[in-house]
Every structure is written in structure tokens, then in C-alpha cells.
Amino acid sequence: MTCPQERMDRKGCTDLFYRLVYPAHPNEWELDEVMVAIATLEFSRQELLFSQVGAIWPVSHNLCLAFLEEGVRLVTGVPARLVPELVRHILGRYETGGLAAAREMMSRVDEQFLQPLHSRNSVSFAQMTGRMALYIRGISGQHLELLPAPFSYTDTRTVYLP
Numbered sequence: 304m305t306c307p308q309e310r311m312d313r314k315g316c317t318d319l320f321y322r323l324v325y326p327a328h329p330n331e332w333e334l335d336e337v338m339v340a341i342a343t344l345e346f347s348r349q350e351l352l353f354s355q356v357g358a359i360w361p362v363s364h365n366l367c368l369a370f371l372e373e374g375v376r377l378v379t380g381v382p383a384r385l386v387p388e389l390v391r392h393i394l395g396r397y398e399t400g401g402l403a404a405a406r407e408m409m410s411r412v413d414e415q416f417l418q419p420l421h422s423r424n425s426v427s428f429a430q431m432t433g434r435m436a437l438y439i440r441g442i443s444g445q446h447l448e449l450l451p452a453p454f455s456y457t458d459t460r461t462v463y464l465p
Contacts, residue, residue: 309346310342310344310345310349311341311342311346311349312342313335313338313339313341313342315342316338316341316342316349316353317331317334317335317338319353320334320338320353320356320371323353323356323357323360324356324360324364324367327360327364329364333368334368337371337372337374340372340374340375341371341374341375343375344375344378344379347383348378348379351383351386352371352374352375352377352378355370355386355387355390356371358387358390358394359390359393359394362394362397363397363402365402366393366394366397366402366405369402369405369406369409370390370393370409373406373409373410377389377409377412380412380413381412381416381417385417389412389416392408392416393405393408393409396408428451428464432449435449435464436448436449439462447460447461447462448460448461448462449461449462449463449464450462450463450464451463451464452464452465453465
């Protein structure tokens with residue numbers, strides 16, 4: 304996108320959207336409220352939102368407009384690096400359940416996208432201690448215990464880990 308590094312106003316957002324979806328030309332009344340909301344975002348968030356239009360628009364114009372409607376909340380609540388993955392999930396939900404299912408996912412992005420993502424990338428203390436204990440004992444040459452604690456420290460016999 305060739306935009307200045309400043310926040311785009313409503314007209315700038317609308318013009319960019321029309322360029323992205325050309326040759327389609329949605330009615331301005333469909334976009335006006337959405338573009339006013341997007342115009343309140345900082346440029347990097349606007350750019351992030353508009354960067355997803357090319358992936359969503361060819362699949363469903365209505366889904367794309369729904370994404371932009373929810374977009375102001377989505378791009379402020381979801382880390383920028385996860386937005387493309389979020390869009391893949393939204394498109395997957397659209398393919399399996401239609402527009403209503405995709406909209407529902409966007410409205411509940413915390414519990415339907417972010418929480419499962421965090422739990423998928425976490426490891427319990429019990430899962431970690433088996434390997435970690437062998438490693439610590441191998442390095443120290445001593446039989447050290449591993450126990451959970453609010454912060455990391457040791458009393459030379461036990462290693463406490465959060």
C-alpha cells in the first residue's frame with residue numbers, strides 16, 4: 304500500500320478500500336460508518352486491517368465488510384503478528400458455518416481464538432520438570448529438586464520456578 308505514514312481520514316480509508324477491491328464498487332453508505340471507525344486508528348493498525356482485505360474480499364464481500372466492522376476492536380486486541388492467522392480462522396469458520404459462524408467468532412475472538420492459542424502453546428510444570436530435572440542435575444552434578452514458586456530462586460538444594 305502506498306499511503307503516507309500518518310493516520311488516514313475517512314476519505315483516505317474509503318479510497319484505499321475501493322482500490323483494494325477494484326473493480327467492485329460497494330455503495331458508500333455501506334462503508335461510511337466502518338471507515339469513520341477505522342479512521343480513528345493509528346496508521347499501522349489501519350494498514351494491518353486493510354492488508355487482510357485481499358484475502359477476505361474474494362471469498363465473501365459481506366464477510367469482508369463484517370471483518371472491517373469488527374476490525375477496530377480486533378486489531379487493538381489481537382497482536383499484529385497473529386492477525387493473518389486470525390483471518391485464516393475466520394475464513395475457516397466461514398467455510399464450515401457461514402457468515403453467522405464467522406461473525407460469532409469475531410465477536411468472541413478472545414475465547415474462540417486467543418485462549419485456545421495460549422493453551423496450545425503452554426506447558427504445565429509437571430510436564431516440564433521431568434526433562435528439566437535431568438538437565439539441572441546433569442549440569443550441577445547434584446540431586447536438586449524442582450518445585451513451583453511465584454518467582455525463580457534456589458536455596459542450593461531446591462530450584463524454585465514459576
